[in-house]
Amino acid sequence: MLDNCGQMNFLGITSMPCSRVSILGVSAIAGLFWALLLAGADGQVTDPTEVRALQAIKLNLIDPNGILSGWSRGDPCVSNWRGVLCFDRQVANGYHHVRELHLLNLNLSGSLSAEVGRLAYLRILDVMWNAIGGSIPKEIGNMTNLELLLLSGNQFTGSLPEEIGYLENLERIQIDQNQISGQLPKSFSNLKVAKHLHMNNNSLSGQIPPELSRVPSLVHLLLGNNNLSGYLPPDFSLLPNLLILQVDNNNFSGTSIPGTYKNLSHVLKMSFRNCSLQGPIPDLSNMVNLLYIDFSFNGLSGFMPQSNISGNITTIDLSHNDLSGTIPMNLSGLPYLQRLSLANNLYNGSVPSIIWPNTTMTGNEALTIDLQNNRFLNVSSRLILPSNVTMRLKGNPMCANVTLTKFCGTEDEDAGNIVNSTNSSFCRPQACPAPYEFAPASPVPCLCALPLYVGYRLKSPGFQDFRPYIHQFVLHLTSVLQLELYQLYINSTAWEEGPRLRMYLKIFPVYDNIYLNLFSKSEVLRIQTMFTSWEIPDADIFGPSELLNFTIPEPYDEIISPSASGLSKAAIGGIVSGAIATAAILCACMLWLILKFRKRKHHAVSKGHNLSKISVKIDGVKKFSYKEMALATNNFDSSSQVGQGGYGKVFKGILADGNIVAIKRAQVGSMQGEKEFLTEIELLSRLHHRNLVSLIGYCDEEGEQMLVYEFLSDGTLRDHLSGKSKEPLSFTMRLRIALGSAKGILYLHTEANPPIFHRDIKATNILLDSGFTAKVADFGLSRLAPIPDLEGTAPAYVSTVVKGTPGYVDPDYFLTRKLTDKSDVYSLGVVFLELLTGMPPIVHGKNIVREVKDAYSSGRMISVIDKHIGSHLPDCVEKFMTLALKCCEEETGARPSMAEVVRELEDIWLLMPEPEAKLAESSATSPGGYAILSSSAATRNPHTSSDDSLGRDPGSEVISTLTPR
Structure with missing residues (x-):
C-alpha cells in the first residue's frame, strides 16, 4: 500500500x-x-512423500489447542512447521527431508498414523508426554535411519512390532508409561547399536528373551512394573557394557538370581524389588563398580555372602526377605552408604556398632540403618549415634530395653526433597518486574534475568539422597550445556515411585548488556536442541535422564518454534x-x-496514537475517552501515580462526577496485549462480588489501553506485608484478608457463569479498601473453565501455555500445562504463607513454601512467623499454617478445593475470641462512614449478597460485612 x-x-x-x-x-x-x-x-521444497506423511500424522491426531494448525500452510521445511526439523537439500533428489519430529508434551491424543513410516530419513521421533493411543505402527520398521524412538508417557496399546528390531541405527527405545502388552520381541536382539531399552511401566508379559544378551552396546535395561514371568536370563552376564538392570515388580516366581551375575563387573545398579525371587544372594565381590542394589520384597533366604562389597555403594536394600544369621562385617566401612535396610528378615544376635561410623559424612549427608522386625537381642556397645545417622529397631526383642525406646518408635522417612544454592546478598523484595526473576547464584548482586524453565527427571539414579551429589550434578549438566555454574538453578526436587527423581530447573542467561539479561535467539535454540535431541550424555551415578518439558516464557515467544528447517x-x-x-x-x-x-493529504500518525484493533461494547461498562482519562489524572502527572507493574502504571484519577477511580494504563510494549486487555474487560463486566475488584470502564482510543477500576485506598496486600504501611496487620486482620480473598476466588470457581480460573493470584493482586476488605484484582491472564458437554461432563483442566508469576505458579501446572481450579488453590496457599511470614514467595533464592514446610516439620513453626503479627492464638496460627501447606502440596489431588479452604478458614475464625475479633473489626472502621460488624455475633446482616455465600443460607456467613453506621 x-x-x-x-x-x-x-x-x-x-x-x-x-x-x-x-x-x-x-x-x-x-x-x-x-x-x-x-x-x-x-515446486515443493520438501519431499512430497514426506509432506503427505506429515499431513496424515496431523489428521490422525487430536489437537485441542491447535498447536499443529500451522501444518496446513506452506512447506514443512520452509515454513518451519511446529516440531519439524529438516536436512538441507539432498544431492540425490534435490528435496529437503525431515530429520527430526518433536511433539513433546503438546496435549495431543488420537493415534499415530502408519504413514509415519514414510519419513524415511527421520532420525528422531519424539511424541512423549501426550495421550496418543492405539497401537505402535509396524511401519516404523521402514524408518531405517531412525536413532531415537521416544514414545513414553502416552496411551499406546497392543504389542511391540517385531519390525522395530531390524532398525540397525536405533540407539534408544523409550516406550515406558504406556499400556503395551504381549511379549518382548526376540527381534530386538538385532539392535546392534542400541544402548537404552526403557520399557518399564507397561503390561509386557512372558519370558524376557535371553536373546537380548546379544545386544552388545546395551547400557540400560529398564523392564520394571510389567507382568513379566519365567526367569532372569543368566546370559545377561555376557553383556559387556550393561550398567543398569532394573526389573522391579514382575513375577519370576520360584526362580533365583543367576549366579553368573557376579561377572557383571561394570554394573552400577541392580534392582529386583518385588519379583517373587527365591534362593541365595549371589556373590557380589566382582561387582567393583556397584552403587545400588535392591533385592527387597522377595523370598531370598540363607546368609548374606561375606565377600567384599564395592566401596562406592550408596544403597543396600535387602528388606522383606527370609535372610538369617548375624549382620555380616562386610556391611561396615562403606564411606558413601546412604541406606542399609535389612528390615523384616530373620537376623539375630547383636547389632555391631561398626556399621554406622562413616567418616566421609558431613553437612546434609545422612545414613539410615533400618533393622526393624528382626530378632536382634542387643547392641554390641553403647548406642551413641552421630547426628546424621538414623537407626530403626522397632519390632526387635531388644526394644524391651527402655534405654532404646527412641530407636524403637516409628519415624517418617526423610524424602530428601531439596533446593539448590542460594545467594546471601541482600536484594530488595520484588525488585524484578515480572516475568523477570532474581538469579540466585549470579555473581552480579541482585541480577534480574529471564530464565528458561526445564522439567527434568533422573529415571534410575544410583542413590537415595540427592544432597551429596548436587554439586556434582550441576558440574555435569553445566559442562555439557556449556554454561557457567551460576546459570543453573535447581528450583525443586521430588522423589517419585521407581524411585525416580523429578526436578525443576531454571537456566539463567549470563549478564550481558546487549541482550538485557535475556538469552539470544541462537542460545535459546542451542540449549533447547541439547535437551530435545538427547545430546546430554548420561553420568554413571545419575543414570538415564529424560526431558519432561522445556518452557520458554515471554518475551521469548517468537522463538518457541525453532527455525531449524535446514535451509542452507x-x-x-x-x-x-x-x-x-x-x-x-x-x-x-x-x-x-x-x-x-501523491496529492492526497496524509496525516502522519504519531507513535502511540494509532487506533487499537480492539473494538468492544459491553453492557454495564462505560467507555471513556482519552481526554477524560487525561483530565482525571492531570495529564497522567507523576503525582497521580500509585503503582506500577509489567503492564504499565496505575494512576489515581478523579472523574468529572467526583468519583475517585484507579486507572491502569498499559505502556507500549507491555506484557498485557490486546487479548489480555479484552479478556479482563469481558470477565470483569459480568463478575459482581464484594471480594472482587469492580470494573467501572475502559479507554480504547488514541492507541491507548486503559482500564478504570474502583479505587481502593489501602493499596495491595504486599504493600502491607513489606512494611510500607504505617501499622502492621494483626493476625485477626490477616485471617480476614485470607477469608475474603478465598471467597472471591470461590465465586470465580463456582458462581461465575462459566466458571473462571484466575491464573495469577498473588499478594500484589489482592487489594484492600479503607475497611481492609480484600478484593482480588487483575484478570488479564484468567481463563474460562472447561464447558460441560451434552452429557454434563467437563474436563478437569484447561491445557494452556504456562503463565503466571514465579513463586506462585502451581508446579503441576508448570510441568503438565494443565490449568485447574487447584492451580488457584496453590497460588492462594502461597499468599497465605506470605500472610503468616511476611516474606515474598522467593527471596535470596529461597522458596517460601519449602522454608515453611521445613520449619513446620521440624517443630520450628514460630521461627518463621512474622514478628510484626502481634499477639495471636497459637492454635489458630497452626491451623492456618496447616491449611496453607495443604494448599501448596505439589500433587494437585492432595490440595483442598476452594470451598474446603473457605470452610476451614471460617472454622478458624470462629475459634478467635470475641473481644479480639471485635477489636480487629473496630480498628478497620472505614473513614467513609462504614463500620465492619463482626458476623460471629448472633445477629447477622440480612443484606449479605447471595453471591458471597457457599450455597448456604446467608445467615450462616462468617465473613464480616459492611454496614452503614
Whole structure:
C-alpha cells in the first residue's frame, strides 16, 4: 500500500518511490514473490512423500489447542512447521527431508498414523508426554535411519512390532508409561547399536528373551512394573557394557538370581524389588563398580555372602526377605552408604556398632540403618549415634530395653526433597518486574534475568539422597550445556515411585548488556536442541535422564518454534537473488497509484496514537475517552501515580462526577496485549462480588489501553506485608484478608457463569479498601473453565501455555500445562504463607513454601512467623499454617478445593475470641462512614449478597460485612 509520502509498502517493508527504485531493489521483491511460488505445490521444497506423511500424522491426531494448525500452510521445511526439523537439500533428489519430529508434551491424543513410516530419513521421533493411543505402527520398521524412538508417557496399546528390531541405527527405545502388552520381541536382539531399552511401566508379559544378551552396546535395561514371568536370563552376564538392570515388580516366581551375575563387573545398579525371587544372594565381590542394589520384597533366604562389597555403594536394600544369621562385617566401612535396610528378615544376635561410623559424612549427608522386625537381642556397645545417622529397631526383642525406646518408635522417612544454592546478598523484595526473576547464584548482586524453565527427571539414579551429589550434578549438566555454574538453578526436587527423581530447573542467561539479561535467539535454540535431541550424555551415578518439558516464557515467544528447517545459506541466497526478476513489473503496475494518490493529504500518525484493533461494547461498562482519562489524572502527572507493574502504571484519577477511580494504563510494549486487555474487560463486566475488584470502564482510543477500576485506598496486600504501611496487620486482620480473598476466588470457581480460573493470584493482586476488605484484582491472564458437554461432563483442566508469576505458579501446572481450579488453590496457599511470614514467595533464592514446610516439620513453626503479627492464638496460627501447606502440596489431588479452604478458614475464625475479633473489626472502621460488624455475633446482616455465600443460607456467613453506621 502507499504511505503518506507516496512510498510503496510491500510485505511490511517501506521502499523509496518507484521513480528512484533501483533495478536491483525492484527485482528483489519480484524474486521473493517467485520464491514463494516455488514453495507451492508445483515446486515443493520438501519431499512430497514426506509432506503427505506429515499431513496424515496431523489428521490422525487430536489437537485441542491447535498447536499443529500451522501444518496446513506452506512447506514443512520452509515454513518451519511446529516440531519439524529438516536436512538441507539432498544431492540425490534435490528435496529437503525431515530429520527430526518433536511433539513433546503438546496435549495431543488420537493415534499415530502408519504413514509415519514414510519419513524415511527421520532420525528422531519424539511424541512423549501426550495421550496418543492405539497401537505402535509396524511401519516404523521402514524408518531405517531412525536413532531415537521416544514414545513414553502416552496411551499406546497392543504389542511391540517385531519390525522395530531390524532398525540397525536405533540407539534408544523409550516406550515406558504406556499400556503395551504381549511379549518382548526376540527381534530386538538385532539392535546392534542400541544402548537404552526403557520399557518399564507397561503390561509386557512372558519370558524376557535371553536373546537380548546379544545386544552388545546395551547400557540400560529398564523392564520394571510389567507382568513379566519365567526367569532372569543368566546370559545377561555376557553383556559387556550393561550398567543398569532394573526389573522391579514382575513375577519370576520360584526362580533365583543367576549366579553368573557376579561377572557383571561394570554394573552400577541392580534392582529386583518385588519379583517373587527365591534362593541365595549371589556373590557380589566382582561387582567393583556397584552403587545400588535392591533385592527387597522377595523370598531370598540363607546368609548374606561375606565377600567384599564395592566401596562406592550408596544403597543396600535387602528388606522383606527370609535372610538369617548375624549382620555380616562386610556391611561396615562403606564411606558413601546412604541406606542399609535389612528390615523384616530373620537376623539375630547383636547389632555391631561398626556399621554406622562413616567418616566421609558431613553437612546434609545422612545414613539410615533400618533393622526393624528382626530378632536382634542387643547392641554390641553403647548406642551413641552421630547426628546424621538414623537407626530403626522397632519390632526387635531388644526394644524391651527402655534405654532404646527412641530407636524403637516409628519415624517418617526423610524424602530428601531439596533446593539448590542460594545467594546471601541482600536484594530488595520484588525488585524484578515480572516475568523477570532474581538469579540466585549470579555473581552480579541482585541480577534480574529471564530464565528458561526445564522439567527434568533422573529415571534410575544410583542413590537415595540427592544432597551429596548436587554439586556434582550441576558440574555435569553445566559442562555439557556449556554454561557457567551460576546459570543453573535447581528450583525443586521430588522423589517419585521407581524411585525416580523429578526436578525443576531454571537456566539463567549470563549478564550481558546487549541482550538485557535475556538469552539470544541462537542460545535459546542451542540449549533447547541439547535437551530435545538427547545430546546430554548420561553420568554413571545419575543414570538415564529424560526431558519432561522445556518452557520458554515471554518475551521469548517468537522463538518457541525453532527455525531449524535446514535451509542452507545458498538456498536463502537463491531466494534473495531470485527476487531480482519481477519487481520492475510490480512497480510499473503501481506507478499509476503513486501518481493518483501523491496529492492526497496524509496525516502522519504519531507513535502511540494509532487506533487499537480492539473494538468492544459491553453492557454495564462505560467507555471513556482519552481526554477524560487525561483530565482525571492531570495529564497522567507523576503525582497521580500509585503503582506500577509489567503492564504499565496505575494512576489515581478523579472523574468529572467526583468519583475517585484507579486507572491502569498499559505502556507500549507491555506484557498485557490486546487479548489480555479484552479478556479482563469481558470477565470483569459480568463478575459482581464484594471480594472482587469492580470494573467501572475502559479507554480504547488514541492507541491507548486503559482500564478504570474502583479505587481502593489501602493499596495491595504486599504493600502491607513489606512494611510500607504505617501499622502492621494483626493476625485477626490477616485471617480476614485470607477469608475474603478465598471467597472471591470461590465465586470465580463456582458462581461465575462459566466458571473462571484466575491464573495469577498473588499478594500484589489482592487489594484492600479503607475497611481492609480484600478484593482480588487483575484478570488479564484468567481463563474460562472447561464447558460441560451434552452429557454434563467437563474436563478437569484447561491445557494452556504456562503463565503466571514465579513463586506462585502451581508446579503441576508448570510441568503438565494443565490449568485447574487447584492451580488457584496453590497460588492462594502461597499468599497465605506470605500472610503468616511476611516474606515474598522467593527471596535470596529461597522458596517460601519449602522454608515453611521445613520449619513446620521440624517443630520450628514460630521461627518463621512474622514478628510484626502481634499477639495471636497459637492454635489458630497452626491451623492456618496447616491449611496453607495443604494448599501448596505439589500433587494437585492432595490440595483442598476452594470451598474446603473457605470452610476451614471460617472454622478458624470462629475459634478467635470475641473481644479480639471485635477489636480487629473496630480498628478497620472505614473513614467513609462504614463500620465492619463482626458476623460471629448472633445477629447477622440480612443484606449479605447471595453471591458471597457457599450455597448456604446467608445467615450462616462468617465473613464480616459492611454496614452503614
